[in-house]
Amino acid sequence: MEELNVLYETVLDRKASPEEGSYTSYLFGKGEEKILKKVGEECTEVIIASLSQSKEDLINEFGDLFYHMVVLMVEKGITLEEISAELERRSGKKHNLKAERKPVTNY
Numbered sequence: 001m002e003e004l005n006v007l008y009e010t011v012l013d014r015k016a017s018p019e020e021g022s023y024t025s026y027l028f029g030k031g032e033e034k035i036l037k038k039v040g041e042e043c044t045e046v047i048i049a050s051l052s053q054s055k056e057d058l059i060n061e062f063g064d065l066f067y068h069m070v071v072l073m074v075e076k077g078i079t080l081e082e083i084s085a086e087l088e089r090r091s092g093k094k095h096n097l098k099a100e101r102k103p104v105t106n107y
């Protein structure tokens with residue numbers, strides 16, 4: 001997802017060089033507690049949209065959640081590559097688990 005990389009780089013840039021009128025700079029200025037609050041709010045909005053709103057609204061809420069998650073990742077010094085590596089590790093583990101699975105016997 002190239003857009004996610006672009007977003008990550010933009011957010012990283014806002015942290016390094018705050019810009020006036022930038023919502024991202026505003027969030028970093030407020031600090032971690034505010035960012036965590038926003039991530040929590042956006043999670044709740046995704047849940048509400050899942051239960052009662054249109055697919056379009058839900059996609060919109062996922063967009064907000066992804067954005068705030070990226071802000072939190074940058075705040076905590078976590079890269080997209082690290083998340084990617086973790087997902088890859090899990091996927092490899094799953095394959096290994098499958099290979100290790102014992103055949104089912106019916107007696």
Ligand SMILES: N=c1c2ncn([C@@H]3O[C@H](COP(=O)(O)OP(=O)(O)OP(=O)(O)O)[C@@H](O)[C@H]3O)c2ncn1[C@@H]1O[C@H](COP(=O)(O)O)[C@@H](O)[C@H]1O
Nearest residue numbers: 007010011014019021022023024025038041063064067068
């Ligand atoms: N993807 C987003 C994005 N998604 C959501 N938001 C902002 O998140 C806020 C969430 O709205 P809310 O109503 O929940 O919050 P609020 O009442 O405005 O603010 P709070 O007082 O609750 O903090 C809105 O102001 C949105 O504009 C985003 N702001 C920025 N981006 C990306 O970040 C990049 C840099 O943006 P700036 O930092 O604004 O330059 C942009 O190019 C965008 O790609």
